Amino acid sequence: MDHVRRALITAALALPAFSLPSASRGARATEGLICTLTRPSFGMPHEGEPLAPAPEARLAVGWIMDTVGLTPNFAVGKADFDRKVGAYAVIADNQRRIVYDADFFSWVEGSPNWRETGIMAHEVGHHLGGHTRTDNATQHAQELEADRFAGFVLAKLGATLPQATRWAQDLSEEGAESHPPRRQRLIAISDGWRHGKSSN
Numbered sequence: 056m057d058h059v060r061r062a063l064i065t066a067a068l069a070l071p072a073f074s075l076p077s078a079s080r081g082a083r084a085t086e087g088l089i090c091t092l093t094r095p096s097f098g099m100p101h102e103g104e105p106l107a108p109a110p111e112a113r114l115a116v117g118w119i120m121d122t123v124g125l126t127p128n129f130a131v132g133k134a135d136f137d138r139k140v141g142a143y144a145v146i147a148d149n150q151r152r153i154v155y156d157a158d159f160f161s162w163v164e165g166s167p168n169w170r171e172t173g174i175m176a177h178e179v180g181h182h183l184g185g186h187t188r189t190d191n192a193t194q195h196a197q198e199l200e201a202d203r204f205a206g207f208v209l210a211k212l213g214a215t216l217p218q219a220t221r222w223a224q225d226l227s228e229e230g231a232e233s234h235p236p237r238r239q240r241l242i243a244i245s246d247g248w249r250h251g252k253s254s255n
Contacts, residue, residue: 107132107133108131108132108133108155109133109160109162111162111163111164111165111171112131112133112155112160112162112171112175113127113131115171115172115175115176116129116131116153116175116179118172118212119172119175119176119179119208119212120179122207122208122211122212122251123183123208125183128151129151129152129153129179129182130150130151130152130153131152131153131154131155132152132153132154132155133154133155133156133157133160134154134155134156134157135156135157135158136156136158136159140156141155141156141159141160141174141225142154142155142156142159142160142174142175142177142178143178144178144179144181144182144186144187145187146182146187146188151182151187153175153178153179153182155171155174155175155178160174169209169214169218169219169221169222170221170222171222172208172209172212173205173209173214173219173221173222173223173244174205174222176204176205176208176209177201177202177204177205177222178201179204179208180200180201180202180203180204180205180208181197181201183204184197184200184201184204186200186201194233194234195233195234195235198233198234198235198240199235199239199240199243200243202223202240202243202244202247203243203244203246203247203250204247205219205222205244205247206219206220206243206244206245206246206247206248206249206250206251207247207248207250207251208247208251209248209251210247210248210249210250210251210252211251214248216245216248219244219245219248220241220244220245220248223237223240223241223244226240
């Protein structure tokens with residue numbers, strides 16, 4: 056098992072960093088959101104190009120993908136966001152990408168922690184669910200699907216239910232046009248976590 060884990064860690068650390076093309080920044084700041092589905096033409100929540108992520112961010116994505124038996128093929132980056140969005144998922148130049156807010160995330164050196172790993176799992180869920188390839192007409196449903204995926208992944212990684220829902224404590228209580236209320240999202244995460252535990 057150790058050799059499998061070492062191979063996974065090596066693959067995760069090899070995930071590419073990237074540069075997003077420059078884009079307009081016309082979107083309005085939104086309070087209480089953790090993620091956003093976006094495309095370069097919609098405007099990014101930061102200036103300039105993302106930087107190389109913390110090694111723990113790549114490691115977390117590798118662990119997340121391992122729970123579903125897939126090889127990680129996302130470009131991961133970090134940036135200083137100018138609005139309250141913890142991370143986002145996007146397809147640009149035919150590449151699946153995840154960018155997180157460097158100030159919002161607090162990685163523990165050598166060991167991805169539950170809050171940050173939960174958010175990254177949510178973003179991975181957007182990509183695997185095909186949400187970044189569709190419009191946002193059903194975005195509430197997409198958010199809940201990504202939440203359930205995050206709960207499932209965290210259960211597979213050994214998180215307790217309180218640990219699996221830790222990242223959702225920062226979500227908006229009321230929700231928004233793009234995101235459901237916190238209570239609905241906690242239920243979705245919990246449902247995913249229970250499914251992950253029951254299928255261990």
